[in-house]
Amino acid sequence: AIRMTQSPSSFSASTGDRVTITCRASQGISSYLAWYQQKPGKAPKLLIYAASTLQSGVPSRFSGSGSGTDFTLTISCLQSEDFATYYCQQYYSYPPITFGPGTKVDIK
Amino acid sequence: EVQLVESGGGLVKPGGSLRLSCAASGFTFSSYSMNWVRQAPGKGLEWVSSISSSSSYIYYADSVKGRFTISRDNAKNSLYLQMNSLRAEDTAVYYCARDGEGSDYWGQGTLVTVSS
Numbered sequence: 001a002i003r004m005t006q007s008p009s010s011f012s013a014s015t016g017d018r019v020t021i022t023c024r025a026s027q028g029i030s031s032y033l034a035w036y037q038q039k040p041g042k043a044p045k046l047l048i049y050a051a052s053t054l055q056s057g058v059p060s061r062f063s064g065s066g067s068g069t070d071f072t073l074t075i076s077c078l079q080s081e082d083f084a085t086y087y088c089q090q091y092y093s094y095p096p097i098t099f100g101p102g103t104k105v106d107i108k
Numbered sequence: 109e110v111q112l113v114e115s116g117g118g119l120v121k122p123g124g125s126l127r128l129s130c131a132a133s134g135f136t137f138s139s140y141s142m143n144w145v146r147q148a149p150g151k152g153l154e155w156v157s158s159i160s161s162s163s164s165y166i167y168y169a170d171s172v173k174g175r176f177t178i179s180r181d182n183a184k185n186s187l188y189l190q191m192n193s194l195r196a197e198d199t200a201v202y203y204c205a206r207d208g209e210g211s212d213y214w215g216q217g218t219l220v221t222v223s224s
Contacts, residue, residue, distance in 0.1 A: 034210030036153075043203055043214035044145075044153065050209055087153055089210060095167035097143070097155040 002026050002090050006100035012108040017078045021103045023071040023088035032092035035064055035073045038102075039084045047086075048073065083107055110134040110213045112204050117218030124194050124222070130187040130204030130215055138162075138182035141207035144189050146200035147217075154200075157189065158207060172198075194222045 003026040013019050023033065031051035036044040046055045048064035051071055061076040075082055088100040116128040130142070144156040157178040158167045166178055177190040187204050199222045205211035 032209075036210070038153075043217055044211075045214075046210045046212045048210075049212075053209075055210075055212065089153075091210065094155075095158070096169050097158070099153040099155065102152045 001096050002029060002093055002098050004088055004090055004098050004100040006086075006088060006103050008103060009101065010104040010106065012106050013078055014108045015078050015080055019075045019078055019105065021073045021086055021105075023066075023073070023100050025069045025071075025090055025092075028068045029090045029092035031067045032090055033064075033066070033071050034089045034091065035062075036087045036089065037082075037084045038087065044087065078105075110206070112206065112213055112215035114202065114204055114215040114218040117202065117220045119221045119223065120194055121224050122195060122222055125190070125192045126194065126220060128189040128191065128202055128204075128218060128220070130189075132185045132187065132204075132206075135206070135213075137180075137185040141165075142180065142187045143205045143207050143211055144178060144187075145203045145205055145211070145214075146198075146220075147203070148197075148200040151200075156202070159187070191220070194220075196222050198222050 005024045007022045033051045035048040038044040047058050052064045063074045085102045085104045087102050111133045113131045120126050141160045143158045159178045175193045179188045201217040203217045204215045206213040
């Protein structure tokens with residue numbers, strides 16, 4: 001199974017900050033990577049698929065990049081509604097579909 | 109509007125069974141593969157099972173293989189997860205999600221608690 005790791009596991013930031021979250025796959029997954037945002041008590045929300053394609057309706061301050069094993073999610077100007085946990089997920093090789101352990105972004 | 113609504117969760121004793129349902133609307137259900145994903149309290153997301161649009165392909169996580177059965181009824185726009193031999197570690201919120209490039213639509217989740 002392909003193992004996904006994320007860094008950092010959590011961090012504090014302020015509104016207006018530019019933040020970057022890293023996701024790494026244990027083997028190459030081309031661009032078969034998705035990013036999700038999850039708020040407490042809510043279902044995950046798809047932000048980005050195919051590593052860099054913004055899901056319809058997602059604000060343009062979110063962007064994704066990378067291919068192969070290393071990927072990043074960037075929020076260009078953090079807004080109050082962006083404080084949440086972010087997960088990466090590979091869908092290159094399954095079963096199993098695998099998620100990263102998550103990165104929690106909270107308010108500084 | 110795409111909607112996925114899970115039901116069937118609840119409290120069950122270890123070794124017991126439960127059947128989850130997911131009612132889909134707002135899209136052509138029979139054209140999409142579907143997933144079940146779970147989240148234990150305070151933990152991350154764990155993929156559980158997937159089923160292709162015509163049920164030709166079915167996959168399970170190792171942690172549930174042999175105990176859980178995924179199925180669908182395209183005529184009823186419904187997805188199911190039959191869970192047998194439940195264990196404490198199966199306690200989680202269970203989400204159904206539409207498959208694609210990533211899962212673009214998710215239900216609100218249904219809580220399954222396995223406890224004596």
